[in-house]
Amino acid sequence: MERTSLYRTIQPLVELKAVKIQAAKHGKAKIAQLTKKGEKLMLDAEPYWEQAQERMVGLIGRDEWMRMQSALLKIPELLSGS
8 A cells, every 4th residue: 555545544543542653763664553442442343344244245145255355365465476
């Protein structure tokens, strides 16, 4: 993901104090870290995520869901050229 797109994407989480951004020890890199509030928000959202996921599985079927999940898991490997 391009740097400015990434910052735009996580800025709402920074404003909620769910993520904090720190400068790395070297260079221009930055480190994004989930805060305690962010951890709680993630745990609170988990049941809703699971419900949405189960709805999708119900709509497309378990076999298609597994094929889609398998394809998505291959993306990092494909992008790295391995």
